[in-house]
Amino acid sequence: MEMMSAASWPSEAPRSAPVRQRSEGSVRVTAAASGGRTHLAGLAESGSLRARMPRVSDGVEAVLVNTAGGVACGDHFSISAEAGEGARLTLATPAAEKVYRSDGAVSRIDVHLSAQAGAVLHWLPQETILFDEARLARSYQVDLAPDARFLSFEAVVCGRAARGEAMAGGLVSDQWRVRRGGELVYADAFRLAGPISSLLARPAIARGAAAFATCLYVAPDAESRLEEARDLLAGATCEAGASAWNGLLAVRWLAADIETLRRDATSFLIGLRGVAMPRVWAC
Secondary structure, three states, X not given: OOOOOOOOHHXXXXXXXXXXXXXXXXXXXXXXXXXXXEEEEEEEEEEOEEEEOOOOOOOEEEEEEEOOOOEOOOOEEEEEEEEOOOOEEEEEOOOOEEEOEOOOOOEEEXXXXXXXXOOEEEEEOOOXXXXXXXXXXXXXXXXXXXXXXXXXXXXXXXXXXXXXXXXXXXXXXXXXXXXXXXXXXXXXXXXXXXXXXXXXXXXXXXXXXXXXXXXXXXXXXXXXXXXXXXXXXXXXXXXXXXXXXXXXXXXXXXXXXXXXXXXXXXXXXXXXXXXXXXHHHHO
């Protein structure tokens, strides 16, 4: 705690963002295949990030746990995962990730994912909940072999609906870079800053939706599955659309609330993947 004398106190301006202890954490998961089965080949953890491995019938499933209980201003987390040749790796989270109000500092999450020849890698965290004045910047770097299969899903909800909270201010930034065979095939930059709820209310941005999500599927058969994806979206109650190009399939959702989006997206993901969602999604 900083101490000030009685003489100096009246003339000093208050600090706009006091320095606080922040959480840091990193986790690295590596899966490898041998004898037709996938096994955990490596696990490294530090700080407040952990990975737990529930028993699954096919491949390796890693559940990423943030023991800090959420993301606060200035926190920094790093996640790395690799599916070796022919391996099957799925990453999920046990619950929604909460990003708390910040008094100025931006929290960072850096994700590095890679899949070698013939590998299957699925990135399936549950939704991110942004509190009013939350400030979050995330980056995703994905490196894939030409015949690897990669699927990701990311959902964000702005404000806590149960409390009637809107995001009067804040920052959310997502940067995606996906390379296949060393060549950039997908680059996406999303950023909202300032009065986020007011921005989302604009017709050209989200028409009042508070929850949004993106699914990305990169695989040799991605473009050929466009009509299948649109059929899976046909029964959606929220606004959704799919497009395919350059060897990838992208699906986006907009919804007034996360419950509607989650229900529609879960149904879609089960249909596209052909298997149930990770067990933690049902908790």
